[in-house]
Amino acid sequence: MSRGLYAIAAIALWASLAALGLALQHLPPFLLTGLALMTGSLLAWPSVACNRRQWQVSLPVLCLGVLTLFGFHFFLFIALRLASAVEVNLVNYLWPLLIVLLAPVYLPQTRLRAVHAIAAAIGFAGAALAIWSAAPPGSVTSSPDKTSGAWGYALALGSAGIWANYSLQTKRLALAGRSFPTAAIGLFGLVAGALSLVCHALLEPATGLSGTDWLLVLAMGLGPLGAAFYAWDKALKLGDARHVGLLSYLTPLASTVLLLLVTGRPLTWSLALAASMVIGAALLGSSRRAGP
Numbered sequence: 001m002s003r004g005l006y007a008i009a010a011i012a013l014w015a016s017l018a019a020l021g022l023a024l025q026h027l028p029p030f031l032l033t034g035l036a037l038m039t040g041s042l043l044a045w046p047s048v049a050c051n052r053r054q055w056q057v058s059l060p061v062l063c064l065g066v067l068t069l070f071g072f073h074f075f076l077f078i079a080l081r082l083a084s085a086v087e088v089n090l091v092n093y094l095w096p097l098l099i100v101l102l103a104p105v106y107l108p109q110t111r112l113r114a115v116h117a118i119a120a121a122i123g124f125a126g127a128a129l130a131i132w133s134a135a136p137p138g139s140v141t142s143s144p145d146k147t148s149g150a151w152g153y154a155l156a157l158g159s160a161g162i163w164a165n166y167s168l169q170t171k172r173l174a175l176a177g178r179s180f181p182t183a184a185i186g187l188f189g190l191v192a193g194a195l196s197l198v199c200h201a202l203l204e205p206a207t208g209l210s211g212t213d214w215l216l217v218l219a220m221g222l223g224p225l226g227a228a229f230y231a232w233d234k235a236l237k238l239g240d241a242r243h244v245g246l247l248s249y250l251t252p253l254a255s256t257v258l259l260l261l262v263t264g265r266p267l268t269w270s271l272a273l274a275a276s277m278v279i280g281a282a283l284l285g286s287s288r289r290a291g292p
Contacts, residue, residue, distance in 0.1 A: 014253035034196030039221025044186020065188030083152025099245030126277025
């Protein structure tokens with residue numbers, strides 16, 4: 001599989017997260033995340049069974065992986081409880097922009113050209129338009145409590161920063177020849193999933209799952225909270241972090257389209273415009289003018 005296809009595979013899998021989340025919205029979020037992450041770790045087990053050294057990573061790398069998977073979801077879920085879901089989602093999707101803009105900070109050999117900054121801004125605007133176009137009427141409102149709303153947006157920004165940091169750290173380690181095995185993500189997911197279940201036990205009510213729930217959790221774990229992470233790791237290690245970041249704007253776009261199809265809501269002109277902006281940004285950022 002080419003390096004570009006790894007990014008597309010991760011994006012396609014992440015696009016299903018909103019639809020699966022909608023079907024499982026009756027489950028407490030930490031319970032759902034914990035079960036899904038631990039299920040996703042199963043994908044690495046056959047590889048680890050053949051070579052156990054793939055889970056022998058340094059403590060800093062283990063902390064990076066576990067704290068990323070756990071912290072990203074923890075911050076995001078708390079943010080969703082404190083502020084408008086649509087606005088939190090918008091702030092959270094700053095992470096592709098952060099990847100593009102911060103690439104030269106983490107990767108000194110990478111230069112940020114004007115074309116990258118312009119493409120990142122267009123991509124974020126397109127992603128924002130896609131998210132807003134899918135918002136149910138009356139859902140985009142300010143938090144009645146300004147203090148909690150501000151904390152919610154701060155946590156959403158923190159969540160975005162966590163994922164951007166992980167992505168760029170992964171690329172930096174790869175360039176330095178200290179890359180961790182892709183199978184190690186299974187270890188990250190296993191430990192982060194256990195931490196999520198501890199949060200469930202402490203913060204959420206006990207909840208039973210039906211047979212259908214377990215099948216959907218399995219799909220979420222093997223897909224957007226499993227295989228997507230492995231594909232993302234490959235995309236980052238093999239590709240240009242700036243280009244991968246710009247492609248990431250396809251995630252909220254594809255997620256929105258799938259969500260509208262699942263819920264039976266019509267596609268709108270604004271979504272078509274958002275698609276044009278996101279795709280245009282990705283093409284602009286990966287064009288020859290973007291340079292090395």
